[in-house]
Amino acid sequence: MMTPAQKTPSVLSLDAEAAARWGETLRVSPLPPEGLLLACDPSLLPDLCAWLAGERHYRFATLVTEEREEGWRLRFLFWGREPLWVHLLAEMPRQRTSLPSISDVVHAADWHERETEDLFGLTFTGHPRLGDFILHEEWPEGVNPMRWSFNARVPYTAREVDPQWRPVRIVQAPGAFAMPVGPIFSDTAQASHFLLETVGEDVARTIPRLFYKYRGVEKLAEGEEPAKVLLMAERFTGTSAIAHAWAFCQAVERIAGVDIPPRAQLLRALLAEFERFRHHLAALSDIIHSTGMTVASSQADILEEEALRLAGAWAGHRYLYGQVIPGGLARDWTNGEVQELAGGVERLAGGLGRLSRKLRFSGSFLDRLEQVGLVSRTQAEHFGLVGPVARASGVAEDARIDLPYGPYGSLLNPAMAVEEEGDGYARLRVLVAEALTSARLIREGAERLPGGPVCLKTPLPSGEALGWCEAPRGAAFHWVRLDERGRVARYRLTTPSFTNWHGFHLAAERFAFQDFPIIMATFGLSTAEGDR
């Protein structure tokens, strides 16, 4: 497997090459601890991104747009090797509202640009599809909620008209029709809408329409105290609370310059691995349920509820809310209690291992998953997919390994589960392998637990920093800026579901209608996490 650094043909260091190519037009400065800041005029962005992503094989992480006194500030974050982080910073006066699009060279930035256009009112010239995205048709044009001037706490009366949404029909064939699914569908499906363009039994394409659950978390966080924003980070997507709380706290701790105690680092990782284990059990249950195997899905359901009860008994909350706080953890456990957790998880992992072995020899189950919802490796890289979905398509990336944080890389060494096929069955195998790895990490971590305190007092100076985490569904990036009063001035939330929904339609093309729930389940995405 080639890593970004191995692919790099150039021997020049990144900053030297950048300086040699762009000279005076680019201001290069180090960004401690492991980053490089390249500040440039917006007109240079497409060239810079083509070089960074195309030649240097850097991965796009997120786009942070900020409206500031001195003007617009757009920060494109990329990660790779040596240095780990590259920030492209483009600044322009406030009256200017357009800049060139980078989506044609970095396709992963596509949705970030559409979001920025919709919420900030900035236009990306050259982007083929701007307009209603996060805010649907009933929201008036020209009202941009992420601008300063917009008051978030006042209920906004959108136009009270029935939107009568009509898609542009693409499939032109005799008997072709478009079948709408959602936003209220299935038994307990999350709110989302899919337009299935079909010709008879076969679905030619799927057009997802998301953001029904846009709660404006980024806007609501502005002006709030970090303690309250932490509650939002935990609760905007309840099934990966630890991961997002950790990423947010990481950002705040980086601003404060606080190194949290090693015991707290390791305990956070154990909680995160426990959460990943439980999440993957639930995802497995959904996949089996989508194929209609009642007994097998009940077996997974039993394991899932037992994991929830274990969390409830052990941490006081079934979804592990309220454990991670800036500076460390809200509470400590004795080493014996941590061992008990490890034992409980190991018992459940035994059940999972037995279940997955039985599933692998159930032909009727495998028939439903194999060659279903294919995503090729090239597509996954092109769309910048993350998490188990990307790893099932052969993209060997895991934030725990590529962007080590906390105890990963030193005390805990997760193994990367990678499959090549990119179909539903590959995604299932990745989920099972990762869940079993999580159980192993919890066991190892429980044995290596250092002593000491679990929380440090964290001051709240002004500043900005990025926190990241490999959430159960993939890499999450939280950018936080605190103002002079120690309140959150900008909170940029990039979630794995947002990243992966962008590529969902790749898997949902040219398939038989009855496979739709299976494709949905093997992707295992959350609209709460994607819509924010």
Place this chain on the structure above:
Amino acid sequence: MSKWIIQGLRTGVKSTGYPRRPEEAAGVTPGLPAAESRWPSPSGAEGAALTCPAGALEANGTSLAADPRRCVHCLRCTLGPNPVPWEGGYEWARRRGPGDAPLFGRGFHRSLHVRVVDAGACDACLSEIKQLNKPYYNMHRLGLFLTPTPRHADVLLVAGPVTQAMRMPLLKAYEAMPTPRRVMAVGTCALTGCLFGPSFASAGGVGAVLPVDLEVPGCPPPPLAILHGLLLLSGRTKASDGAREALKEAAP
């Protein structure tokens, strides 16, 4: 196929005994702060109230009142030298609206169909609702069913603060339901909006959009609390404080 049959038989019955007897397994509920607690001094009570970032605690002299409709289980009030006492339990569902006439006739006691609407919920509430249909809670045994269409539904179970985009689908689902129809709000977001509303993006609770008949607090409410709410709606549990008062006919 036989291996799955054997596996299923070997697993046995996992379902909870609730409502016939209370569920006592560990970890089925996060609990709630005690509704009323006494403090040695007014300043102590005020200090305790300030630990709540969600505004669920209110000091009144030396007593501290907790509002379960605002609690988000962040556990902040249990930290520090003077923790606020918490209570276990899960029978949290409460009637909303005037009177206490039965919400459904006797015909619904053993057959209540529920349409779940996600109006901006995080996954946790939905995950807990899903648990009801899984072996440990198994709502079918009580004659409670999830239905895919509002046209077959007696109860609209809504989770989430009702986002702008879900407002109209929610109203349409309600209008599609036959009467008698009841609305059940599940989770702190659906009750008060709490962290997410009211704001430009959400209505701040189901009550702002539809008449709510029953509320289940919790962030997220554990499956047993939602089950309690459904039993209360169907008239199988008489009072809101008593699993023990569940009618004898409740469980098969």
